[in-house]
Amino acid sequence: MRRSPRFLLAACLLVSATAQAAKQDSITLCFERQDVRPWRTLDGGGLNFELLNEVARRTGITFDYQSMPWKRCLEQLRSNQVDGAFAVSFTRDRIGLGAYPGVVPNTGAAVADPQADPNKRMHTDTYVLVRRRGSALDWDGKTFRNLDGRIGFQLGYSVGDFLRLQGVALDEGSQRPDELAEKLIAGRLAGAAMGGGDAIRMLRGPLGSKLEVLPVPLVEKPYYLVLSNSWVTRKPQLAATLWDAIEQVRTSPGYRQRERDYAAAARRKRVDTGLAAQAKGGGSH
Structure with missing residues (x-):
């Protein structure tokens, strides 16, 4: 069935209007x-x-x-x-x-x-403090103790504002949590501030045997x-x-x-890997 030019124009306008609405939404x-x-x-x-x-x-x-x-x-x-x-x-x-x-x-x-x-x-989520296994670095919820070196965190992460208020030396040159973990193990950092989920993932990974997560969160946001x-x-x-x-x-x-x-599911994974006593929380920035 042949359509009139007026019908085709109206159809085109309808399609255009629909597409524009979709674009706006x-x-x-x-x-x-x-x-x-x-x-x-x-x-x-x-x-x-x-x-x-x-x-x-x-x-x-x-x-x-x-x-x-x-x-x-x-x-x-x-x-x-x-x-x-x-x-x-x-x-x-x-x-x-x-x-x-x-x-x-x-x-x-x-x-x-x-x-x-x-x-x-x-x-809502938390940041936690990660240290090398056996390190004396501690955080009691208010004060860092036995801090000998820099605390690292990921580039652009808001936990940096919290750490600056603590007056500690910082390293914010890492893009990913595994970079922080590698620096920590190599002795280039005294500690690392990570989202709780990232910290748990690090502990479950190949570097986990060399890391510890302190039980008191740094900050919740x-x-x-x-x-x-x-x-x-x-x-x-x-x-x-x-x-x-x-x-x-x-x-x-x-x-x-x-x-x-x-x-x-996260609790089951921590139990399966023996991490239930070492880490709690989720992760974001």
Whole structure:
């Protein structure tokens, strides 16, 4: 059946409008190019992706995930080259990086002590202190003891702000946790600050027999979906909808059960490898 030019034009306009709407509802999010269990893996597994995929289902938004080195991800967020990044902890120095839930730049409202809204977090996680097996280095939750050398941490990670406040010598020249572990074993570092999940992975790996994790965490932090300033300026209501959806999914019975499932699996792995008494926690930055 032959269609009229007017019908074909209308069909083309409809297709174009649909494609444009789909484009507008697609958000590019960057994340660190490495596995950080239980939160995310490079093949799209982990709790972060489960949470965001459910948010996408509820809101009709499409997320375009892009992995890259962490510092590059943050710089692309700052320069509005991506629409958002996850999972990002909050520090005052990162306020200009993008918009956190509860801390949206350029709103005209001056806040003396801005803080991201922890109710809108994606998850909470810890950093731990790793030392060479047999080292006397210690951390009691307030003070480092027997520290003879530098504490290493990964480039761009917010735990660096915490360590600087402790007044200790630092090394932030490593991109990956295995680089930190190798420096530690070689005696180039006195200790290493790692996300809990990374520390557990190191202990289970080939270097594990030479490492120890101290039981008291260095710091615990909430982690967020941070959206670019440009994107939030254009779509403030949609940004609020996304952050609200993150809270709703994270507190839902189904997602909480998934968190318990991951935690139970991690405990079994620690028991299987004899690590239950050495390490606790998850991992992020």
